[in-house]
Amino acid sequence: MTVSPPLTSRIPSWINPSRLMPRDVLSVVFIVVLGILVLAALFAPWLTPYPADANGATHPLQSLHAPSAQHWFGTDGVGRDILTRVVFGARTSLIVVIAVLLFSIVFGTLTGVIAGYAGGVVRDVIMRITDIFLAFPALLLALALALVLPRGIPTLIICVAITWWPWYTRLAASVAASISRRGYVDSARTLGVSAQRIVLRHVLPNSLTPVIVQASLDAGGIILVVATLSYLGLGVSEPTPEWGLMVQQGQALITTNWWVVTFPALAILITAFSFNMLGEGLRVSLDPKKAGR
């Protein structure tokens, strides 16, 4: 399929790693928000009031307490502190996001660079394989796969990663192709510079900017897919704290005990929103054409 996302069609204009610093004030705000989230996830056991509640401890007597000084976000149906579980939930989400992006970027860029640089049959084969994976809406393939694999974080990672890497293949392939068409690469090649060196010196650095923008936008999407899988009961299993799962467990109580659903759902929204705003902002800041305006 020749469907390329709107992002990739504009890659060449962004190629300018020297402008990595976001100029946009909003981007800085969201970097701070995400930074806080990462720190909270890292130091969750020390920051949260009831770390045991993240691991299956239950307190039936304190079930469904409204938000208070002891429980800022209230407690859930089995009396667990929701603040604790929301903060620990950030760990789950971020681990999956990072693992999926790492795999997708490494594997995708590798296959993409090979495709774009080699061209010909190799390119065609790689691209047709990405077509097949991209023929499934992201959530659907993840959902089908999650159904047949055992529940847990590794499954989540595998399911999401398998639907995500082809975008990076395409991204890297188009950067690689546009670069290898340029004069200096040809002259480097005629001078006997090895393909490896050309890739390392020219293709990879030039892929960096579009990959960063894409990764930031994707992180938002991955957060949503992970939450949705868990919401459908296909992600992690109890007692692992996961935002989507927490919403699913609380949804029957939404009219009587609003806090059970609201805080984890807000966490999903804020995280996805921050990643998306950051990606949007970076896309504008990193685009040299728009930088002057």
Added chain:
Amino acid sequence: MTTHLLTVRDLSVSYGDRRVSFVPELTVGAGECVAIVGESGSGKTSALLALLGLHPGARVSGVVDMFGTEDVLAERSRLTGLLGRRVALISQSPISALNPTMRLGRFAEVVLRKHGRSRAEARAQITAALSAVSLAPDILTRYPHQVSGGQAQRFAIALAVELIVADEPTSALDVTVQAEIVALLASLRRDRGMGLLIVSHDIALVSGLADRIIVMKDGEVVEAGPTRSVIGNPTTDYARALIGAVPQIGGSTS
């Protein structure tokens, strides 16, 4: 005394606090050609766009009279009747100046119909205009990416009527095609009395065409006058240097 198609007084263009172009005086009469030359960044394009009211993001002041309408920049409505109907802008990159998704024929028709022609009138006018710029009519069925730069530029010129404002109309073209376009502009001016205001880097090219030359540097006009005197005895070092860069002109006129 020629009638003035265009008169400009104290036209100033600024981006933020920075004034990038100031033209104290400029007139173009029917059948006249005026050229603005100057190095890159000297504010030529800025002045040109500003006097047509096309200045995205810039602050423009000054008075521009066109075809007897005074101070056309004061109100948008004063310009709309003139743009495209009497004055045309020709740009540097002829192909990207045309809508990539429209066949040239359709584009020309949309433009002429916008200017109040009926469909039949538009068709007739397009055919006549094409032959005036020696283009075959089959160009009308093509998209911009399917024509050459020279053809696209001829096509753009074909849409012009009384006054052409051209921003480096030849610099994106091959040398032989450049000469053809210059010849075309010269003939339009001679035969139809069109006025030309041309911006260029290329003094050699402009010296054969222009009656008067304005030399700009850093947003200011440093020299202005009849082509012969500007090229023959430039009064500023800058103009001398610009002309000196093209030896055969300096040599032939002195």
Added chain:
Amino acid sequence: MTRFVLYRVAQSLFVVVGVVLLTFVIVRLVPGDPAVGYAGSRATPGQLAAAREKLGLDGSVFTQLQHYIADLLNGDLGVSIHTRQTVVADLTHFVPASIELVLFAMVIAVPVGFAIGRFAARHHGKAADIVMRIMTVLAVSFPAFWLGLILQTTFASTLGWFPIAGEYTSSLDGTSPLHVWTNLTLVDAAITGNGPVFLSTLQHLVLPGLVVAAYPVGAIAQLTRAGLTEELGQDHIRTVRALGFSSREVIGRFAMRPVLSPILTLIALVFAYSLVNAFIVESIFNWPGVGRYTTEAIQSLDTPAIAGVTLVVAIIYVLINLVVDIAQAFIDPRVRVQ
């Protein structure tokens, strides 16, 4: 042009074959024994073997694949474990309702997203643009299930403006029964002149439709804005402004067309995304579509059903993309050259 179309059709066929193989692989990965799910945990070995045969689980992987493909070619997707109907029968029943929901959402989302993007591009960099940017990013960041729960509790449970769930008020089956032609309730009600069912379905569609529309509105608005802003900086826009066209005409007649083709691609992508998003929305609003079917299938480890859904949605998606690509080639002549 003909070559382009043929090439794209061939490419799509190739993708469909790949999709079939991939689906097969996923279905075979299943660790538990679906035959146990089908025949029940207390089934005799004989019953189990019969269930295996019925589900196409006997024989080597290769013969299974052969059977799988042969069945597919005969339009047979196997038997659903939880409904015990053929998957094809289930899908013909459930897919139209989902399509109806997504189409309803897209009918809202495309013009609204377009209008917002256009508005933001016209006011590029001003406050209105920034507000729109935040709103559209919010729209694509909202978890559909939460938006669904919020709208349901607010506008259905609390305010009572809209029905809480379902396709249409079930008592209407008695008073004005619906003749089913297309399985698209709205269409069936319209062509049979069934006013009460039509109105009731429309009311039931509003909330789930809005939830499904949120993402497309945001995505389309963002792309329209970005594309238009970029297009407005192009040389050809200056040309038409110099030819005396007003800003409105410049956007509507000249800037929009080149932007249209990436937007069409996006609409195709978003349609597929929404179809899956509708899965979640359907289970919240009890809309009788493929989503509700799928969530029920998930609970009973119903691999034939999931495989069928996956395959059908992927094929729908491939077809949409094919149509869009060909449409694009008509809109933007540059696409054909590539």
